[in-house]
Amino acid sequence: MIKLSLPHLAGREKEYVDNAVESTWIVPLGPYVDEFERRLDAYLSSGNAVALSAGTAAIHLGLVMAGVKPGDEVICQSLTFSASCNPIVYQGARPVFVDSELSTWNLDPDVLETAILDRRKVTGKLPAAIVPVHLYGMPAAMDMVMAIAGRYGIPVVEDAAEALGSEFDGRKCGTFGQYGALSFNGNKIITTSGGGALICRNGEDAARVRFLATQARENRPYYYHETIGYNYRLSNVSAAIGCAQIEELPERVERRRAIHDLYKNGLADVDGIHVHDNPSSRERSNFWLTTILIDPERISMTPDEIRVALMERGIETRLLWRPMNMQPVFRDAPYYSSDKIFADDKGKKISGVGEWLFNRGLCLPSGSALTDEDVMTVIAVLKEITAG
Numbered sequence: 001m002i003k004l005s006l007p008h009l010a011g012r013e014k015e016y017v018d019n020a021v022e023s024t025w026i027v028p029l030g031p032y033v034d035e036f037e038r039r040l041d042a043y044l045s046s047g048n049a050v051a052l053s054a055g056t057a058a059i060h061l062g063l064v065m066a067g068v069k070p071g072d073e074v075i076c077q078s079l080t081f082s083a084s085c086n087p088i089v090y091q092g093a094r095p096v097f098v099d100s101e102l103s104t105w106n107l108d109p110d111v112l113e114t115a116i117l118d119r120r121k122v123t124g125k126l127p128a129a130i131v132p133v134h135l136y137g138m139p140a141a142m143d144m145v146m147a148i149a150g151r152y153g154i155p156v157v158e159d160a161a162e163a164l165g166s167e168f169d170g171r172k173c174g175t176f177g178q179y180g181a182l183s184f185n186g187n188k189i190i191t192t193s194g195g196g197a198l199i200c201r202n203g204e205d206a207a208r209v210r211f212l213a214t215q216a217r218e219n220r221p222y223y224y225h226e227t228i229g230y231n232y233r234l235s236n237v238s239a240a241i242g243c244a245q246i247e248e249l250p251e252r253v254e255r256r257r258a259i260h261d262l263y264k265n266g267l268a269d270v271d272g273i274h275v276h277d278n279p280s281s282r283e284r285s286n287f288w289l290t291t292i293l294i295d296p297e298r299i300s301m302t303p304d305e306i307r308v309a310l311m312e313r314g315i316e317t318r319l320l321w322r323p324m325n326m327q328p329v330f331r332d333a334p335y336y337s338s339d340k341i342f343a344d345d346k347g348k349k350i351s352g353v354g355e356w357l358f359n360r361g362l363c364l365p366s367g368s369a370l371t372d373e374d375v376m377t378v379i380a381v382l383k384e385i386t387a388g
């Protein structure tokens with residue numbers, strides 16, 4: 001079976017975990033947590049990382065730090081995984097979804113500004129935060145997103161869960177917003193088995209996040225609380241795995257990029273398959289997952305039919321994230337569509353760029369442990385299946 005994105009061991013995980021066990025640091029916090037944070041800071045070369053129990057927890061604390069309160073609205077990219085926006089609801093706030101641009105598949109800056117102005121008109125106040133996402137590792141248009149957010153004084157919580165190692169204008173994703181969330185879930189570019197981090201802009205914010213993530217316990221000899229806290233810190237054992245994983249991070253990112261190149265070259269001559277690529281020299285995706293678009297004019301199978309056919313041949317692929325404006329649980333949330341795409345290929349009205357991409361897209365096996373041969377197999381089988 002060729003899987004979508006499996007954990008890839010770096011080599012020293014067992015040694016570090018054994019150390020953690022022998023030192024009896026089997027608790028949240030500990031020396032490996034501190035070391036993992038130092039290594040993240042060094043890799044990102046800006047910001048202060050706080051290691052947490054999940055990427056979802058990181059987004060949640062980013063929103064708490066941004067001051068999101070019950071009754072607020074928060075703008076979130078619609079084409080994403082539900083973990084980008086569930087924490088908005090945890091805060092008692094209301095998500096407002098914004099469509100994507102065709103070039104990066106991420107937050108469309110024009111629609112973002114339209115949505116901000118319209119929400120101010122409808123509710124009398126500005127959204128409390130903006131959550132852009134770097135989908136599949138592709139950087140969002142962070143220059144424009146930050147400029148628009150800055151114009152209205154709205155904090156940005158960047159969902160960089162899929163984009164560790166990606167760069168926009170030479171700067172690492174996760175370091176643009178007031179807060180940036182990373183994920184180290186098992187399928188991500190590096191893993192701590194489960195974990196995440198919130199990147200803060202300064203040590204003061206990071207200290208506040210650490211305080212909130214460890215039950216908001218005030219510095220007194222007894223347990224004393226002035227604030228609602230969370231149990232969101234990363235365990236020392238998980239961080240031991242993370243310390244081993246991060247030693248190989250630059251190689252892992254290069255390997256995912258090399259896999260993307262193999263797909264790009266191998267599928268270049270296939271009419272009707274388009275490999276999603278960096279739209280300009282400003283974006284440098286980590287290509288966490290290589291994604292393709294299937295042109296229904298040229299290929300008679302839907303992405304899901306292709307997925308099933310590949311599965312029968314032992315190859316795991318995945319449809320794109322189904323946009324949040326198409327999820328029953330968010331049916332009452334406001335949604336702002338791009339005017340770039342009004343209809344699908346048969347002329348049927350659709351909800352925008354996100355739905356158009358969802359109808360055509362497929363994620364290919366992209367784990368850094370895949371061999372060139374594995375990737376060549378996927379290319380060959382994909383060509384065979386879609387040739388009909």
Ligand SMILES: *Cc1c(COP(=O)(O)O)cnc(C)c1O
Nearest residue numbers: 054055056081083084161183185
């Ligand atoms: C994985 C992911 C998350 C959540 O991270 P967890 O560590 O699984 O909680 C959030 N947003 C996006 C876009 C993701 O892919």
